[in-house]
Amino acid sequence: MENFTNETINTRQLPIFEEVTFTNLHPKYIWVVLINLALFIGILILVPILVSMFKPELLSGRVWLIIGAVIPIFSVLLVAFSIIGFKKKGFAFREHDVLFRYGIIATNTIVIPYNRVQHVALHEGFISRYFSLAKIEIFTAGGSSSDIEIPGIDKEQAEKIKQLLMRKIQKQL
Numbered sequence: 001m002e003n004f005t006n007e008t009i010n011t012r013q014l015p016i017f018e019e020v021t022f023t024n025l026h027p028k029y030i031w032v033v034l035i036n037l038a039l040f041i042g043i044l045i046l047v048p049i050l051v052s053m054f055k056p057e058l059l060s061g062r063v064w065l066i067i068g069a070v071i072p073i074f075s076v077l078l079v080a081f082s083i084i085g086f087k088k089k090g091f092a093f094r095e096h097d098v099l100f101r102y103g104i105i106a107t108n109t110i111v112i113p114y115n116r117v118q119h120v121a122l123h124e125g126f127i128s129r130y131f132s133l134a135k136i137e138i139f140t141a142g143g144s145s146s147d148i149e150i151p152g153i154d155k156e157q158a159e160k161i162k163q164l165l166m167r168k169i170q171k172q173l
Helices: 029-054 061-088 126-130 155-172
Strands: 090-093 097-102 108-113 117-123 133-140 148-154
Touching: 029 061, 029 126, 029 148, 061 097, 097 148, 117 155, 126 133, 133 155, 148 155
Parallel strands: none
Antiparallel strands: 090 097, 097 108, 117 133, 133 148
16 A cells, blocks of 8 residues: 555645636626516516405405505515625636636635536526527536526627536546
8 A cells, every 4th residue: 555645735825716806797687687577576466466356355455555565675675686696696717617606695606626517508598588698507416406507698608618618528538
């Protein structure tokens, strides 16, 4: 057996991922977020109206008062947090790994080395397609869902990123 060593690593000399310059999501993506929110809030408003049309006895004046107060406050908070969340998201592709940063109250950063990437998918939603935007999903071994979803990337750039990741995967084989 070879001489086994287990030296201590000086953690102060490790590279710091916080020094990475993150790329923000495409500015048009805020419109995708706001349109999706408008559709959600519209449904949120429409449901009580439809219920009151078909079953008026279910919603009394007090319930309408509560709905009238809760939905606007909830909607304003939802829009505000979505805008702040949009501004906080960012991604970076480095020589050996991909990073994705997100979070409003607590900032989270996911780092995935390329040698862990198993599969890459590119998706365009209906509204995103209108703005020529796409979402990259990166999958690693051992999970049925993606480990990173990076939305709001220009479609052409997303295609290039997908090709980059596919080349990195091929080099591992």
